[in-house]
Amino acid sequence: MLLEIERDSLLDGLSKSVPITEKKSTLPILSHILFEASDSTLKLTATDLSVGIKLIYECDVKESGTLTIPGKKIHEIVRELPAGLVSMQSSDTGRMKIVSGNSVFELACMDASDYPAFSDLTGLETASIQAEKLLYMVDKTLFASSNDESRFNLNGVLFEQNEEAIRLVATDGHRLALIDENLGMSMSSKVLVPKKGLLELKRMLETVKDKVELGFEQKNMCVKTDRFVMTIRLIEGDYPDYRKVIPEAGEKVIKSDRSKLLQSLRRVAILTSDRNRGVDVTVTRGNIEVVAVHPDLGTAKDILDVEYSGEPFSLLINVLYFIESLSAVDTDEISLEFHKEGSPVIIRPEPLKDYFNLVMPMRK
Numbered sequence: 001m002l003l004e005i006e007r008d009s010l011l012d013g014l015s016k017s018v019p020i021t022e023k024k025s026t027l028p029i030l031s032h033i034l035f036e037a038s039d040s041t042l043k044l045t046a047t048d049l050s051v052g053i054k055l056i057y058e059c060d061v062k063e064s065g066t067l068t069i070p071g072k073k074i075h076e077i078v079r080e081l082p083a084g085l086v087s088m089q090s091s092d093t094g095r096m097k098i099v100s101g102n103s104v105f106e107l108a109c110m111d112a113s114d115y116p117a118f119s120d121l122t123g124l125e126t127a128s129i130q131a132e133k134l135l136y137m138v139d140k141t142l143f144a145s146s147n148d149e150s151r152f153n154l155n156g157v158l159f160e161q162n163e164e165a166i167r168l169v170a171t172d173g174h175r176l177a178l179i180d181e182n183l184g185m186s187m188s189s190k191v192l193v194p195k196k197g198l199l200e201l202k203r204m205l206e207t208v209k210d211k212v213e214l215g216f217e218q219k220n221m222c223v224k225t226d227r228f229v230m231t232i233r234l235i236e237g238d239y240p241d242y243r244k245v246i247p248e249a250g251e252k253v254i255k256s257d258r259s260k261l262l263q264s265l266r267r268v269a270i271l272t273s274d275r276n277r278g279v280d281v282t283v284t285r286g287n288i289e290v291v292a293v294h295p296d297l298g299t300a301k302d303i304l305d306v307e308y309s310g311e312p313f314s315l316l317i318n319v320l321y322f323i324e325s326l327s328a329v330d331t332d333e334i335s336l337e338f339h340k341e342g343s344p345v346i347i348r349p350e351p352l353k354d355y356f357n358l359v360m361p362m363r364k
Contacts, residue, residue, distance in 0.1 A: 001065025001090040003037045005057065007081050007100065010042075013055045014075040016228075017046035020053055020200055021071040032068035034115045035088075035096075037061045046071060047116055050233045051197045053204075054118055056226075063089075066112035069096050077105050119220055119231045126215035126224065127185030131208035134223075137168045138198050138205075140179045140355055143324050145195045146172035153237040157198060159216075160190035165354065169242050175321050176242060176344075177328060177357035185214065192239055193221050197232030204230060246358070247339040247346070254283060254336040255307040255350060261288070261334070262326050264302040268292045269319045271300040277321075278362045282314040283338075292319070313338065315361040317345065325357045 014033070022030035025048070034045040042059045045052070067090045077098060078086065087099040090109070098105040138157065146154035151173070158169040165180040166187065201223060205212070213224040221232045268279055271294045280291040285308060292300045315338070325347050326334065333350035344358040 001035070001037050001067055001088065001096075002063035003042060003059050003061045003089075004085050004087050005042055005059035007078060007083055007086045009057045009059070010086055011075075011078050013042075013044045013057055014071070014078055016055060016204065017044050017053055018071045018075045019203070020046040020048060020051050022048035023072070029068060029110050029114050030116075031071055032110055032115070033071040033074065034066065034068050034112055036066045036112075038064040045115070045118055047118070049116060050194065051200050052116075052118055052231045053200070054229045056228065065090055067094075067096060068110045068112050068115050069107055070109070073107060074098070077107075118229075119217075119222070121215075121217070121222055121224075121229070121231075124215045124217055124222055126213035126222065127183065128211045129183045129185060129214050131205045131210065131212045131225075133181060133183065134212065134214065135202060135205040137166075137179050137181055138202055140328055140357075141168045141170040141177040142195065142198050142202070143170075143328055144172060144175045144177040144357060145170040147195075148172070152235060153192065153239055156192045156194040156235050158190060158192055158239045158242070159187065159221075161187045169239075171240070171242055171245070173360075174318065175325060175357065175359045176245060177325075178242070178246075178355070180354040183214075187216065190239070191216055191221065192235040192237065193232055194235050197221070201230060201232065204228060245344065245360075247343045249337065249339075251340070252283070252310045252313060252338040253308070254288065254338075256288070256304065256334055256336065258326055258329060258332060258334045260304055261306075262323060264288075264290055264304045265319055265323050265326070268300045268302050269323065271297055272319055277318045278316045279319045279322075280314060281317055282312070283308060284312045285309055290319075313341075315341075315345070316364045317359060317361050321359045325359050328357055329355075 036043040042057045044055045081100040089097045096107045160167050166183045167180050169178045215222045223230045268290045271292045282289045288304045290302050329349045331349040335348045337346040344360045346358045348356045
């Protein structure tokens with residue numbers, strides 16, 4: 001293999017592929033990136049066996065070839081190189097020589113034939129959708145998915161058909177987020193997409209301004225553009241019936257300025273402890289009072305004017321969950337709905353959209 005490529009293009013590809021490489025695997029080759037050079041293009045492939053990405057860049061290929069290179073080290077090297085052309089040449093001894101100006105590096109590599117095969121997506125049916133819309137849906141739900149690895153079926157986001165729309169749902173048992181959007185596609189079955197894969201997909205979608213091709217096969221979600229292909233292995237297992245935790249329309253509805261409520265909660269959260277993030281929220285006509293009590297440091301109280309004319313009520317709620325849920329809403333005004341004691345607080349944007357999230361109260 002012998003090629004020349006612009007340093008900035010190579011760094012872009014490495015920055016996007018290195019985070020996917022597996023650093024703690026018992027398979028050393030998963031910490032490597034597969035380089036494939038042919039026909040004026042360089043393809044970079046990275047995988048941890050659950051998420052895979054293939055990126056395509058133009059370059060001057062003088063000699064075709066394939067080799068796997070340690071991902072972290074090649075990234076560190078290229079990041080420190082000056083702008084300009086980078087020459088890469090493989091040797092018969094399985095090393096890659098990297099030259100930029102007066103800088104010369106040689107890296108020990110591994111045989112490309114040992115690298116895991118990328119999913120064969122030939123014949124996969126896909127739909128063309130706006131990258132910005134998919135990113136928006138993932139952003140609005142992913143935060144509510146679980147980090148508890150023992151609850152693997154909650155470690156992701158549910159994709160399913162809901163009438164004419166595609167619905168995304170995420171929950172960790174303490175909160176839930178749900179959004180419906182018409183993506184111009186249909187799904188024959190529901191799928192569960194893992195959190196790690198969606199976090200990597202978010203990074204990729206943030207750089208895409210046009211449309212992407214989205215499709216699902218039996219075991220993978222696939223997102224494609226003319227510059228990259230990403231596959232995410234789906235979670236196998238049944239998703240809980242999330243509809244059971246969504247209450248009827250709240251009898252008590254509070255309307256508030258979102259940023260002011262966030263500021264109030266952040267102030268009070270300073271005096272919550274790491275072991276207990278609960279704050280007392282009391283709603284009376286015209287205001288919300290939020291109180292935190294730290295057993296060693298003291299107390300905090302904040303009162304915010306809101307639009308509410310119903311009967312007073314109070315609840316105990318995890319302030320970090322509440323802050324995250326409010327942060328996921330992108331309107332200036334929000335409504336908080338509360339049905340009865342023990343039921344969740346539903347957070348909706350104002351004006352209403354096909355999106356809401358909810359937070360379960362804590363037991364007093």
